[in-house]
Amino acid sequence: MTREDSNSNNTVASDPVALVAKLARAGRIAQRALARMTDEARADALRRAARQVQNHSDAILAANARDIAAAEDRGLSAAMIDRLRLDEDRLGAIADAVDAVAALPGPLGQIIDKSRRPNGLQLARIRIPIGLIGIIYESRPNVTADAAALCLRSGNAAILRGGSEAVHSNRAIHAVMAAGLAEAGVPADAVQLMPTQDRAAVGAMLRANGADGAGRIDMIVPRGGKGLVARVQADARVPVLAHLDGICHTYIHAAADPAMARDVTLNAKLRRTGICGAMETLLIDATYPDAAAVLAGLANANCELRGDARARAIDSRVRPVLPEDWDTEYLDAVLSVAVVDGMEDALAHIAAHSSGHTDAIVTSDDRAAEIFLAEVDSAIVMHNASSQFADGGEFGLGAEIGIATGRLHARGPVALEGLTTYKWQVRGSGQTRP
Amino acid sequence: MTREDSNSNNTVASDPVALVAKLARAGRIAQRALARMTDEARADALRRAARQVQNHSDAILAANARDIAAAEDRGLSAAMIDRLRLDEDRLGAIADAVDAVAALPGPLGQIIDKSRRPNGLQLARIRIPIGLIGIIYESRPNVTADAAALCLRSGNAAILRGGSEAVHSNRAIHAVMAAGLAEAGVPADAVQLMPTQDRAAVGAMLRANGADGAGRIDMIVPRGGKGLVARVQADARVPVLAHLDGICHTYIHAAADPAMARDVTLNAKLRRTGICGAMETLLIDATYPDAAAVLAGLANANCELRGDARARAIDSRVRPVLPEDWDTEYLDAVLSVAVVDGMEDALAHIAAHSSGHTDAIVTSDDRAAEIFLAEVDSAIVMHNASSQFADGGEFGLGAEIGIATGRLHARGPVALEGLTTYKWQVRGSGQTRP
Known part of the structure; x- marks a missing residue:
């Protein structure tokens, strides 16, 4: 390294905007080369990266052990440490996921439509x-591999910025994947891991719209909890692809099949309570005849129920709901329950409180289902299926x-x-x- | 109006954020009703709005005369006054454009793809x-009708904010169209014209992302000059659909057909110089044998040429180009000219200076054309056609x-x-x- 380089790097290290601009320039150059590769070459590169993850599991697990030890020293919660922890099985799943992205049909060059004038x-x-x-993410090290694979397969360069808790794991995964990608001719800068955990560099990423000396990042994807996503959405001057909340509703219509209503709601709430597609609010039609069995099923499975007066009249285990509960994503074995007067009332509740993620109806009345599927404006609308x-x-x-x-988009x-x-x-x- | 209403409106009038929040709430309610209408009903509403424009041309032209008189008093340029001016022919074209949008296939409900798991x-x-x-636009009153028609046909509500120069024309067009829309059952708030020309209300529109008491607007489309678009892009916290510049290139490849090269470049530059698809930079391959005829054709048509040393050596009428000219959208009978050494050099020039709008190649070599169409990253890439x-x-x-x-998106x-x-x-x- 020449003296000039060294000076220039010191400047970059102390100036997050300059650092991100440098990463963005390098990423954009690499992206052009990546886009010129054949689709098969990009898929081959991912398979090689997956093999490297398997072949160097010792190095990754050693790095992960450093992160775990630091997390334990800092007294992080058991749930947080579990999210952070890697083992041979989880590494195998990470490699499999990269292989799975390699096996998908490549999207580039596809003709969306054509016409002759x-x-x-x-x-x-x-x-x-x-x-x-x-990509800005928290403590799950698998995101390093998943995000890199999806970006590369679609011909995009990526700048990854993971959580500080997982810094050694992320560096190890990035390094071994990079070796596999390099074998296949993918330029090193096609996937860059942010070299600093300085939070100011995250801010510079969010503002990297190409103006005023900032680098240009085309899209930001935050992966993590609501706090992270809210900060990213508030600060970003670059388009953000994300969801803040998953306040998902299931509406048991008057004409719902009782067994289906019980099974679907139990699964929607309790299969995994911590995912964004988990049901957070249950709407039961006032004329649905089997509401007691639905609430009993949930309560017997140790789900805490918070409901309006009519819900409480159905099952004494339902506790009073607070107004803010209707807008709360519990991500836990807790459910808000409202009794509604027909479709219009259900649609109005969903319009007022849904986060636009996933909302579902259970009914054997296909006309009612089609009204629900047409009227609810969420990204995903479902009929007779678990929101999970x-x-x-x-x-x-x-x-x-x-x-x-x-x-x-x-x-x-x-x-x-x-x-x-x-x-x-x-x-x-x-x-x-x- | 009750006293409370009056007070509340006064508050709104003095608080642009509250005003936009109120317009946004009303617009969103109307949008839901609009989306529930049949596609044929939306098309019918547009046809009725077009008839109203024709039937009330006197009222619109009287309003337009007030705008023209004010513009003349303020000493606006002849070009600006021409953009502002309406007459029977232009009003007929406005009505025809609304009818044309009514005649398009409606996009809503179309199934993009489906699958069975x-x-x-x-x-x-x-x-x-x-x-x-x-929609935020400048002095052309036709945008009031065009934007309303496109938004309504696609089931969207719109808030229109036109330029102050055209305020009476815009109000008249909006009022007569609203009468036609109302006949067909479109709620009045589906197309709202901003009731004030206060610039702070534009700022409130740009920040209407639903946070902190702001209303929620889903997308902003600025229509107008570079100054307007730049301000909108810099200030918006809502997604913006726009282009800032149309710095469009045409590359005459070594294997271009001479007659085609002359015709296409003359048309691309001079058919209309003020539109965003007009060519602003001509790249001529150093080995293209007929460059003199291309430049002579442009110069003889009174196009000012600004070129590098090799371009100046081809035709003495070519003046020296300044570095900033390569990044300038002239929107006039002025053209930057560079002589380039083959495809790679042309691609590098375009990558460095294109605004990503439209870039074209003229060549009889289909392989060269396919390389150009693949490599140039602009929204529109063309082979053997005028960028206009x-x-x-x-x-x-x-x-x-x-x-x-x-x-x-x-x-x-x-x-x-x-x-x-x-x-x-x-x-x-x-x-x-x-």
């Missing part, structure tokens, strides 16, 4: 990468970079297609415009 | 409206709300489809997630 111009919209994606199916894998997308509840589970955009290709024979 | 869940992605669109074709109407979209050069000409988003509909038979 009366003047002979031929138009086609074709899928291309978005460009450079910033709200997941890219369950939707056949193979994987997901996240679930989005915004209105633009992509909604619901976002996977490879959501990481692409398009351009118009126009082929003529010398046409001039009259 | 192994567990029997049936998935479909269907097109729905985005919600509430804010970059237009929603020319692309068969019927109309456009604007041309976008961002990476997400929609690129190039944006029309009805770009004003929609989608939701996932999941139909099951009681599935629970294992």
Whole structure:
């Protein structure tokens, strides 16, 4: 390294905006090379990265042990340490997930539509990468591998910034994957791990819209809890793909099948309470005849119920609901319960309180179901299914970079297609415009 | 009006954030009703609005005369006054444009794709409206009608904020269209014209992301000059669909047909110099044999040429180019000219200076054309066609709300489809997630 380089790096290290601008420049150059590779070469690179994760599990687990020890020293919660912890099984699952992304059909070059104009111009919209994606995540080290795989498979470069708790694990996973990617000719800067845990560098990523000396990142995907997502959404000047809350409703319609209503609501609430697709509010039609069995099933499974007066009249174990409960994502074995007077009342409750993630109806009345599916404006609307199916894998997308509840670009589970955009290709024979 | 209403309106009038929040609430309620109408009812409403524009041309022209008189008093430029001026012909064109949007296929309810999962869940992605669109525009009164028509046809409510120069014209067009829309049952608040020209209300629209008491607008479309678009992009906390510049390149490849190269470049530059798809930079391959005829054709048509040393050596009328010219959108009969050494050099120039709007190649070598169409990362890439074709109407979209050069949601000409988003509909038979 020359003296100039050293000075320049010191400047960069002390200036988060300059650091992000440098990473963005390098990422954009690498992205162009990545986009020029064949789809098979990108898939091959991912398979090689997955093999490296398997072959170097010792190094990754040693790095992870340092993170775990530090987390224990700092007294982090058992749940947090569990999210952080890797073992051979979890590493195998990480490698498998990378292989699974390699096995998906590549989205690039796909023709979205084409047409021929009366003047002979031929138009086609074709899928291309978005460009450079910033991923900001918390303590789960598997996100390092998942996000890198999804971005690369869709021809995007990535800048990854993981949580400080997982810094050694993330570096180890990134390093071994990079070795596999390099074997296949993927430029090193196609996946960059933020070299500092300085929070100011996260701020610089969020503002990297290319203006005023900032680098340019095309999209930010926050992966983590509500606190992280809220901070990212509040501060970002770059488009953000995310959901803040998963306040998911299930409406048991008057004409619901009783066994189905019990099974679906039990699963929607309790299969896993900590995922964003878990039901947080149950709406029971006042004329549904079997409400007691639904609430008993949930209460007997140790779900805390908080309900309005009519819900409390059905089961004495239902505790009074507070107004803010209707807007609360419990992510726990707790459920808000309201008794509603028909479809309009249910739709009004959902319009007022849904976070736009996933809302479901249980009914044997197909006309009622179609009204619900048409009227509810959430990213995912379901009929006779557990809201826990709200997941890219369950939707056949193979994987997901996240679930989005915004209105633009992509909604619901976002996977490879959501990481692409398009351009118009126009082929003529010398046409001039009259 | 009761005393309370009056007080509340006074508060709103003095508080732009409260005003926009009020407009947004009203717009969102109207949007839900609009989205429930049949597609044919929305089209019928537009046709009635177009008839009202024709039937009340006297009132619109009288309002327009007030704007013209005020503009003349203020000494606005002849070009500005021409953009502002309406006459029977222009009003007829405005009504025709609304009818044309009514005649387009409606985008809502369209199934983007569907699938059936192994567990029997049936998935479909269907097109729905985005919600509430804010349109911020300058002095052309036709935007009032165009934007209203495109938003309504796609099931979106709109808040329109036109330029102060056109305030009487805009109010008259809005009022007569509203009468036609009301005949067909469209709620009045589905298209709201900002009741004040206070600039602070524009700022409140740009920040209407639903946080902290702000209303929620889902997307902003600025229509106007670079100054307007730049201000909107810098200040907005709501997604913006726009392009800042149209710095469009045409590359005459070594294997270009000489007659085609002359015709296409002349048209691309001079057909209309003031539109965003006009060529601003011409790249001529150093080995292209007929460069002199291209430059002579442009110079003889009174196009000012600014070129590098090699361009100046071809035609003495070429003046020296300044570094900033490569990044300048002239919107005038002025052209930057560079002689480049082959495809890589042309691609590098475009990557460095294109605004990502439209870039074109002229060549008879199809392999070279495909490289160009693949490598250039702009919203529109063209082979053997004039960049002036970059237009929603020319692309068969019927109309456009604007041309976008961002990476997400929609690129190039944006029309009805770009004003929609989608939701996932999941139909099951009681599935629970294992």
